[in-house]
Amino acid sequence: MTFDRRRFLQTSLGSAAAIGAAGLLPAWARPASMGNMGLPALSGTDFGLTVSKFPVRINGRKTMATGVNGTVPAPLIRFREDTPIRLNVHNDLNVDTSIHWHGLLVPFHMDGVPGVSFPGIKPKSSFTYEFSAPQNGTYWYHSHSGLQEQVGHYGPIIIDPKGTDPVAYDREYVLVLGDWTYTDPHHLFARLKKNAESLNFNQSTVSNPKGLTGMWGAMRMSPNDLADVTGETYTYVINGHATADNFNMVFKPGERVRLRIINAAAMTLFNVRMPGLPMTVVQADGLNVRPVETDEFQMGVAETYDVIVQPTEAKPFAFVAESIDRSGQVVATLGPRPGMRAAEPRIRAVPVLTMKDMGMDHSAMGGMSRMDHAGMDKAGPDTGAMSGAMDHAAMGHGDMTSGPDPFGPTVQLPRVEADLTTGPGVVNVAAMPVSRLDEPGIGLDTVPHRTLTYADLRSLDPNPDMRVPAREVVVHLTSNMERYMWSFDGVKFSEITKPITFMEGERVRMTLVNDTMMPHPIHLHGMFFDLVNGGGNHRPRKHTVVVKPGEKLSTDISADHVGDWAFHCHLMYHMHAGMMQVVSVLPNPMMRRNDPVDAAMARQSTEDAP
């Protein structure tokens, strides 16, 4: 590359701007221009974490954060699979705090949800988490108290495999995506309650009237309602760096660079792409997947994706995270030299919702009718010998995956149909929800390059549990946008009369029906969703699954870990409004003997309990 004086100047300015933001950052979150040449292979078994309020500089502007060890994001915690670790958390705030280990299969009383798994960490007191994680990969951690996650209380976790890593790479970076606001999050939430559309600066107008008339106007629903909280108040960040701060990474041409991407935003789904550089997805939600090459994917809040990129040309590439409503974006740089700045692409045109997003797409009737065919698949997913053939079938007939349950069991499941409460909190019940697993997400269906869909994901390892679920639990995602009410089955968390119950050892199908106009990243603590996506015995297993508007999506769950587990939408203000439940996995007396969790519980309850 020839020397470009203008670029040099930009680079220098970029570095200068970055110093303010990066001065206090841990090494992994610093740009290459601040000496980060890749991730240090840190590991340990004892970690000291202090939660406090401290000033930070985001996008050149001074602001107050609540976070861990004085940085936004919080420190990278890296340890080895199956190794016992201790995390001593001191709360230096004047209010309660907590840390939840997102996606980690820990004993439920170490899961970190105040009121469900423990009492929370009181002001000026400490709490020690102790566990070993039976898994490896990219995860993250965050507060489950108040709205602290919005103001900086989140950080990455890497769990190194105890064996060899099937993913080969020469260099790695962690990219923690966030949506920063300089406004008090409680104030933001109150503002949404007062006027849920007041942060949307893409409303219907005289010249763009869709939504004012017809079905949309009659139902008082907006086709422009893509995000509740937008770039109007958010500054989108990567490792605490806005675009101007230029989080820059370096590579040597030909190197395989592993990017561990974590969406730690409070409310923002991101479209992630690297123009001119194909990305090979190797891991989703911490579990390895069969490598799949793509150019762009949409990332729900709390999801993680690891991708491998292998740039051969010695030039800077942009890493772009664009908010789903296209009200803003953040760009980082992967370049051959520290401090380089890639050109920022323009924000693309804003997509518009359709009747399908309302769960009323009549053209999708074909998809509905395939429900009947699902039962014709005589190869139950538990017959391992047949699963290869099933995968083959799925590849050959891509449209099979658009049926709600192409690999469902041969017999009709006993179904616990949601006891759906309608009333002021529920505007719409999707009349014809359909599977949208083979769609990339709102706004990505028309881009001129490859996109990733849930239907593309295949677990690298065979699924550990291939039993046919014995029953199906249906949960509706419900809302009234006008009143900013969000709930499961029409009942806010504050008004539930019972939790969802699973029996220990049970294999259960959870079907999520999205009656709202928004995609919801639904997170279940303590268990993975085995996504029913036509993957045979290589289904992706996820801790967070995005349910698109008007979609009906099924997951199978092995209720292995006794305890009370939080279950909620990971859009923080949706949870705060009541889109939350508890899943109680009740001890099964028939299988108490050989269960290590039970053994731990029994020991704890007799010896350690206060």
Place this chain on the structure above:
Amino acid sequence: MSVLSVRGVAFTILGVSALVAPLSAHAQNADAAEPDKLWSMADRYWGEAVMAEARDDLLAENGDMKTSMLMFDRLEWQDTGGDGTLLWDFQGWYGGDINKLYIKSEGEVSLEDDEIEDAEVQALWSRAVAPFWDVQAGIRYDLEPKGRTHAVLGIQGLAPYWFEVDTAAFLSTDGDLSARIEAEYDLRFSQRLVLQPRIEANLSAQDIRDIGVGAGLSSIEPGVRLRYEIRRTFAPYIGVEWQKQFGNTADFTRADGGDADNIVGVIGLRTWF
């Protein structure tokens, strides 16, 4: 005085305790579930009492947050001749998703005569009964003219095609029945420039001579206001309004030397917190 006690006092004044019963329905449910609790497996690790407290906090925090709002829909000067007239029209509320306390007030001050011409304040219990509709009940007190008190029953909400509607019937302590219908629509020319057609109609079941109101449709006030949202919460506007009285109301006004048919220009501010 705290907002909570405002609500408490208001409910007592309104004497709608029977209507408030649904408020405590959840508490009763929770009590009923208390022997088993909603979930309790962590109790044995950390203790029953601390977990009970944390559980209650968590439930309240995720779904039961209370909010308040103060909306000055119209805070304007009307060119009614001479020094003109100042008008206020605001609504404030406090509460949860289903039950809210509303305070509404509107009134006019004549700058020409330097006196308050009309002023009223309403305290209402508002209950969401459908996704877009609240039923409201309470009292209205007229500060000017005279000190009349009314019982109020109304419906407020969002009609299909995005029309904001606020209607109420008023029964005064003298036994006079009247009603008011207000409807507004936001027509956006851009993300900040909004034309708001608005109409208000007043009806009365009988002549009320001493306040100059005649039976039937007494008046309508259609108008348009063009506002610019410097922020969504702060929007100055200009507009024009037709103030038209009918029947006996018009006669009473003319008999008192007033004008029963006016077109006035307005300039004002729409703001909310």
